[in-house]
Amino acid sequence: MKDKLNLIPLYYFSASGNTKYCSQLVQRGFQDKSVSIELIRIKSVRDLTFPDKSKSYPAIGLAFPIYEFMVPRIILIWLNQLPTANQTTPVFIIDTSGGLPCNSAEIAMDLLRKKNYEPIGVLEVPTPTVEPFFDNKYYPAGWNREILDRCYYFGALLAKKLRKEDNRFIDLRLGRFRFRKLTKYMYRFFIEGWSSSAGLIRFDPSKCNRCGACERVCPMAAINIQQIPNLINHNRCMFCATCIRTCPYHAIKISYRPKKSPPSAIWTPKSRPGYIDPEKYHYSKNPSLGSGYLRLLIGMMRVKKILMNKRING
Numbered sequence: 001m002k003d004k005l006n007l008i009p010l011y012y013f014s015a016s017g018n019t020k021y022c023s024q025l026v027q028r029g030f031q032d033k034s035v036s037i038e039l040i041r042i043k044s045v046r047d048l049t050f051p052d053k054s055k056s057y058p059a060i061g062l063a064f065p066i067y068e069f070m071v072p073r074i075i076l077i078w079l080n081q082l083p084t085a086n087q088t089t090p091v092f093i094i095d096t097s098g099g100l101p102c103n104s105a106e107i108a109m110d111l112l113r114k115k116n117y118e119p120i121g122v123l124e125v126p127t128p129t130v131e132p133f134f135d136n137k138y139y140p141a142g143w144n145r146e147i148l149d150r151c152y153y154f155g156a157l158l159a160k161k162l163r164k165e166d167n168r169f170i171d172l173r174l175g176r177f178r179f180r181k182l183t184k185y186m187y188r189f190f191i192e193g194w195s196s197s198a199g200l201i202r203f204d205p206s207k208c209n210r211c212g213a214c215e216r217v218c219p220m221a222a223i224n225i226q227q228i229p230n231l232i233n234h235n236r237c238m239f240c241a242t243c244i245r246t247c248p249y250h251a252i253k254i255s256y257r258p259k260k261s262p263p264s265a266i267w268t269p270k271s272r273p274g275y276i277d278p279e280k281y282h283y284s285k286n287p288s289l290g291s292g293y294l295r296l297l298i299g300m301m302r303v304k305k306i307l308m309n310k311r312i313n314g
């Protein structure tokens with residue numbers, strides 16, 4: 001059984017590193033329950049890797065951030081090209097966002113079901129988002145134990161489930177914006193209708209020295225330096241900002257913050273307060289208990305218990 005469990009691949013796409021970090025913490029949760037998973041990066045639409053059809057996997061994982069209230073386009077392409085599994089294979093989903101996932105995991109689950117994958121768990125993680133449109137200065141949030149524990153706990157629960165110790169669907173969604181239909185309309189509006197980063201991304205040819213770094217890192221293969229000054233194919237671009245972070249000459253910028261230093265260029269999960277190296281992370285023995293009201297209630301019950309004990313014992 002253990003050998004079989006060692007084969008779990010977790011495919012992830014991560015532009016600014018959050019999804020990778022959360023996946024590493026989930027991996028840690030698995031590891032501590034003696035199940036190893038392998039993180040496989042979805043790097044470019046030109047070079048997508050998939051589970052091997054000839055192998056049988058105890059489960060596979062898929063991790064992605066939310067873009068424009070939807071599954072990012074690179075993941076939709078991945079899901080589209082994913083070969084149908086020979087036998088029903090469990091799949092788990094990790095979904096990072098700035099707090100508005102809009103139940104996009106549901107869309108991914110639908111597509112996975114069509115390919116003979118059966119969802120066994122979903123994790124939604126609100127992350128400290130510092131994408132180009134949220135300047136670091138104005139959005140100084142960091143990581144906290146609640147987020148880290150949430151990821152770890154998901155991994156540990158899944159490991160238990162795969163060891164047949166637990167049969168429940170592991171649902172660690174944020175509980176908000178669960179309206180699937182709304183999500184679908186939003187998708188149509190944002191991705192299909194307004195599918196263009198033109199006007200949002202500004203390219204300055206005078207700063208560019210044609211090193212090709214942006215072309216190499218673009219996950220959507222939307223950049224062609226031969227086409228300068230029309231560097232970016234805006235119909236392909238999904239606005240992940242990888243090129244903005246990568247360009248050593250700051251030739252690519254966000255159009256509506258032209259005077260600021262390139263936002264998020266040096267941002268990684270490590271640079272946010274509260275970062276703990278997944279290798280050094282330990283699950284806190286006292287994980288936070290959900291909402292503030294619940295905690296208040298439990299706190300009041302504890303106080304009441306102490307007072308009653310005092311009264312009984314004199």
Ligand SMILES: Cc1cc2nc3c(=O)[nH]c(=O)nc-3n(C[C@H](O)[C@H](O)[C@H](O)COP(=O)(O)O)c2cc1C
Pocket residue numbers: 013014015016017018019020064065066067068069070096097098099100101127128129130131238239240241
């Ligand atoms: C183009 C784009 C669109 C985004 N749209 C949303 C969104 O609709 N809702 C949300 O909560 N976060 C949104 N985010 C924030 C990301 O989901 C969040 O920063 C995520 O943690 C990034 O993951 P990564 O670091 O692995 O790339 C968006 C980010 C980008 C770049």
